[in-house]
Amino acid sequence: MKCYAKDLVVRNADDEVIVSVDELAVDTGGTTSISGPSGSGKTTLLYCLSGLIKPDEGVVNWEEHNVTTMAGNKLNKFRRENIGFIFQSPFLFDELDPLSNVTIHSAFNTNLSKEAVNEKAKELLDLFKVPLKGRKTASVLSGGEKQRLSMARGLVNNPKIILADEPTASLDKKNSKILMDCLLSYHKDYSPTLVVVSHDSSVLSRFTNNLSLNQRREADA
Numbered sequence: 044m045k046c047y048a049k050d051l052v053v054r055n056a057d058d059e060v061i062v063s064v065d066e067l068a069v070d071t072g073g074t075t076s077i078s079g080p081s082g083s084g085k086t087t088l089l090y091c092l093s094g095l096i097k098p099d100e101g102v103v104n105w106e107e108h109n110v111t112t113m114a115g116n117k118l119n120k121f122r123r124e125n126i127g128f129i130f131q132s133p134f135l136f137d138e139l140d141p142l143s144n145v146t147i148h149s150a151f152n153t154n155l156s157k158e159a160v161n162e163k164a165k166e167l168l169d170l171f172k173v174p175l176k177g178r179k180t181a182s183v184l185s186g187g188e189k190q191r192l193s194m195a196r197g198l199v200n201n202p203k204i205i206l207a208d209e210p211t212a213s214l215d216k217k218n219s220k221i222l223m224d225c226l227l228s229y230h231k232d233y234s235p236t237l238v239v240v241s242h243d244s245s246v247l248s249r250f251t252n253n254l255s256l257n258q259r260r261e262a263d264a
């Protein structure tokens with residue numbers, strides 16, 4: 044799904060500008076990274092793209108869907124059906140096994156049958172190199188495996204859009220590379236539109252399109 048965001052401005056309670064983006068365009072199935080130091084507004088921008096935060100100015104369109112003005116059930120439905128989020132930390136249910144951690148959220152998506160979700164979850168866990176055998180609970184997985192399990196959970200509904208907020212931030216170099224290999228391999232197979240926020244140069248170097256929030260704000264000054 045194609046993204047076009049224009050003239051975005053987000054202000055904080057003191058009316059200070061925390062995000063200012065002239066233009067962000069990503070083709071259907073395209074990729075982009077968003078970089079910038081801590082506090083430069085990367086997470087806020089990602090939330091604007093998902094419709095979770097309404098900008099003070101500007102517009103975010105996913106094809107003909109304007110998530111800047113969309114609200115309530117319509118926005119929830121759009122996000123549920125189209126957007127997969129990957130977070131910085133795994134946020135797993137430690138008591139549940141890896142497969143249940145992936146499938147539990149899909150219980151709220153009535154578009155997919157239980158069998159289809161289970162099949163998809165197993166496929167993703169295999170693609171993301173998360174071991175199932177002998178793992179009764181997610182708590183015994185390594186840090187890298189937990190983060191890839193969390194990524195599988197974000198993608199189990201076949202989202203047309205993936206928004207990833209510093210997905211490698213809690214990982215060492217080796218596991219960071221494994222996760223990015225898995226994510227880009229998934230992108231090659233399924234071609235969702237992919238937006239990855241990061242300040243890690245080894246992650247950013249894997250994208251040809253980049254929006255640097257730091258430069259934008261310096262240019263504004």
Ligand SMILES: Nc1ncnc2c1ncn2[C@@H]1O[C@H](COP(=O)(O)OP(=O)(O)O)[C@@H](O)[C@H]1O
Binds near residue numbers: 056081083085086087
């Ligand atoms: N809920 C909030 N209310 C007020 N200010 C916020 C809120 N969330 C973030 N900020 C501020 O917005 C700016 C950008 O934050 P954030 O988007 O989290 O940056 P980044 O993800 O690049 O580290 C920071 O100055 C931060 O303090």
Ligand SMILES: [Mg+2]
Binds near residue numbers: 085
């Ligand atoms: Mg952030």
